Amino acid sequence: MATPASPLSPLSSLSPAPLPSPSPRSLGSPDAPGSRPLRKVAVIGLGTMGTGIAEVLTRAGREVVGVDLTDELAARAVSTLAASTARAVRRGRLSEPERSDALARFRATTDLRAAADADLVIEVTPESYETKQQVIRALDAVVAPDAVLATGTNALSVTRLAAGSARPERLLGLHFFNPAPAMRLVEVVSSVLTAPAAVAAVTDLVVELGKEPVAVGDRPGFVADGLLFGYLNRAAAMYESKYASREDIDAAMRLGCGLPMGPLALLDLIGVDTARTVLEALYAASGDRLYAPAPVLGQLGAAGLTGRKTGRGFYTYAERGGAAVVPDALTPGLPGPRTAAGRPVRSVGVAGSGTMASGIAEVFAGAGYEVVLAARSRSKAEAARTRIGASLDRSVARGRTSAEAAALVLDRITPAGGYEAFAPVDLVVEAVAEDLGVKQRLFGVLDGVCRPGAVLATTTSSLPVIACARATDRPEDVIGMHFFNPAPAMKLVEVVRTVLTADDVHATVREVCGGIRRHPVDCGDRAGFIVNALLFPYLNDAVKMVQEHYATPDDVDAAMKLGGGYPMGPFELLDVVGLDVSLAIEKVLHAEFRDPGLAPAPLLEHLVAAGCLGRKSGRGFREHARR
Template identity: 50%
Template sequence: MERIEKVGVVGCGTMGSGICEVVARGGRAVQFVEVNDEMVEKGLSRIRNSLQRAVDRSKLDAADMEAILDRISGHTDFAVLSDSDLVIEAVPEQLDMKQKTFEQLDAVLRPDAIVATNTSSLGVIDVAVHTKRPDRVLGFHFFNPAPVMELVEMITTVVTNPEVVELAKAFATELGKTPVVVRDRAGFIANLLLFPYLNQAVGMVEEGYATREDIDAAMRFGCGHPIGPIGLVDLIGIDSTNSIMERMYEQFGDVRYAPHPIIRQLKTAGFMGRKSGRGFYTYEKPNSSRTAADDASDVTPIDPESIAHWGTIGVLGTGTMASGIAEVCAKAGYDVIVRGRSVAKAESAKAAVGKSLQRMVDKGRMEADAAEEALGRISVTDGLASFAECDIVIEAVAELMEVKRPLFEELDQITKPDCVLATTTSSLPVIEMAMATNRPEKVIGLHFFNPAAIMKLVEVVPTVRTDDQTLMQSRAITEKLGKHGVLCGDRAGFIVNALLFPYLNDATRMLEDGYATAPEIDTAMKLGCGHPMGPFALMDIVGLDVTLEICRALYAEFRDPGFEPVPLLEHMVSVGYLGRKVGRGFYTY
């Protein structure tokens, strides 16, 4: 065989119908097999509806739709697949069902035909051994929805013929997909990194640490993910999530792969996610992406009047974060006082704001008069005493408790009694800064994301001592500044870093194990999960030293063995490979 031409698919459910559509869109005829005529018609209807949606959105011509449908046929007899070059199995994720399917295929296919499984969690070798051609079996893992998602994970077993892999890779490329070749183990690349992250997010909801809405918003606004983790579990399906995680736990024995009890409870109750109309969210109807109007967490509405009397904001610090916060506050109409260790440093921070505002003017996003007015609201100082009449002071200095704590002691003595004291820490306990003051009830975390002038997210972090008025005022000022505030408790990592950095650590462990290369892992997570960048490209931007310190902070807080920094990360930091800022990290620049 020099090229894959004739394609068969077994199973025409969500994945099978998507695979049929992809193959037919690629110009090849495809035949699928289902258990009975009713399932055949449902499969054809599913494909037709998918193509019609593309036509309705002007992404496909009606004539092309009919041509694609003409290349697809459905049957109930495996014999129609006898002359196929490749057959892709897409039956439910049950090992015994897949093994039986492979036995039936083996009985009718040509000896040189390739048989592939679309499994996302089962061992490919476990189905390959149920054929007389285990060397011509591989995993061909499409991602849902198959017509849209570009990634295909190709899973090779210890006996897969290299010729088969090359033919399959060429076939996937001709279909417009990007193949990534990996070895046979549960979860492969994308799911092995994705599902511990999803499970951890579910745990946050289960224990009441944060609402599902805030967790999802945090990862969308803070990391640029196309969908938050809780919404993604509903999209994948509660039953599928449970099954995939159980398989990974069976193979690796790591408790982070064991699905949280609430996942099993929802599954038992029949709440399977979007497809059933209810999962962690309730939807308008089954398979709808729109949540029901009355399905909202019971969170006290923000009261804008709580900060109606505020007029002056203090910003403590002169770095990138501090200047970004100063800009945001000035654009919102507040008088801003920036304090630096010297007037020159404070002036430098104001100059950075001026450059940022000018860029907005140059891009037509802001009027020149408005930019000049905003910059005029910023004054600079080198003394804390200038904060005496501020309504809130936002600290944005070095991420060291020995630096922050003494500053909070001083601010407590200088500012008026009702002034809110906020810290932008991303990993230190807010309560330690609060207890350095005589007003712990007025201290809170406001974790802006860098660059603060652009990033929409702010994590609002009350401590066990923060009073209700301070929390309400903090939520109100976050909204007034044009940011999306998410509420979470005072523990290392808050929401975003607590979910993001264990994932980055897991990716590093995968690289250290030699399972895949950094480019392959980055490609898998970008194309398979829709992340704006892969984990290694992201770590190079964040800085490997910063990544290591946050991983250490999370490990110290939670004592989870899975959070312990991977030795490879420590080694790279020790030799000075810190990422883009030095020209060498996981990549060389």
């Protein structure tokens, strides 16, 4: 993940003065770069990432010298390292003697010549070719010819940086993730010029540091950031279009996908300016307009609102560099005079008999609502109720509820073999097949059997809600209520208004979400809503990465779990969701937005055509035991 680097600028102050008389070591040796152990390391640039890398190295027993532009920056790095290792001691991750030894192995200076006897030099300076090339040229005049040089870039071409070096074969990319002491992934980036011995030596070092190395080729963003920043850019564009609030976008991705942070909060952490730089590099290399930075990133950057480091970005923070968000003009306020009151809901109908319908019925019954579970036949409805009973039994076995409470929940669910049983209910939630024709026919039936004033909701994840609404004579009563699977566990509901949805219907569903202890996020009626519109292009990008033989599914999954904190890698998730389901959603997104970059990857289409659908078929991107 990109993070703010130390503010090293044109580096005239870091250009080395002539060395008085070179030692035999500095004259170099005929050995290739990386042919000797990497015991002493120099880190050039002591910002957040540089200081974090220095901590990782010192705690692993390496002698580290840090170099920055001013005495103030050097002293700050020493203080930061002392504070960070003190926290590690308090948390039991480091002993006091180990801390003392680690601090003794680190020194910071403004003199680049201190790197002269380093076996490995890692530059972590701003994402600028000019700055990094100046650093590399200055190091060429200082370090031994067989020393390895590593750039911490995550956006610039390692090949281009190497080409400007006196010894391009010794330069490679070494991309740590923030915070470096905690994140396990390190991308080891080689170019066509890199000596294999240098790559091998650095890879061995990464393993010794307790990290997971992933070998990647030289392309902007490499694996993790190549996938991450496209997703972040789409989230910024979604916010800029006023499709959804920043809070709802972030909550949707945290609760709907299990991500550790929402995308806009993550942009603030990374730095809006840093993110824009990365995206510019990705766009320049690919020409894919999905990487063209959303204008809001440039606007925030021009205003100096670059995220946590300035105290304000998409959100406002209590202090510069702090994580605590404080209310601002965009923060949702306390409820004021209501424009519409919700309709009373005491009973709920759930249409369908599959996994999602059963889960939704369990959620409503668990919250105290009387539920009618209707399917096309009585036997299907009863089978669904039996499935709910088994789910409740598992909750009892795990100590999450009592047998008495589970029995009461099941008693609230009445199975029915026809939709006419919905005649008295206040809210109907359909969870039938994700097929527009099927849903439209069902809404036509509901229009005839449901009482006037009943709210009709669809759980569709990709189809237009308005098309379901227009199948009735009461489109104002129709709304989207997109639950996530498994419904009893997932806390998110996307509340989807059409242009015809009545205000009191929207208010009703928001109130009902509170009653069933779910977090509602508001969005408009367009393909993918929030979560799928951000998730599936990311999954598609991952498939393209494998399709182009840039990385393996295992490497991509490892990169996103270890480098991005994702609970599942994209290929694990694709196999769970189903490749056919994923393809269908991607086709809907492509048809809606008409962006060539959203076209489904041919590899995904080929796998679906071959019947490789993921876990349910026994084979997708990986082999699975048949269910």
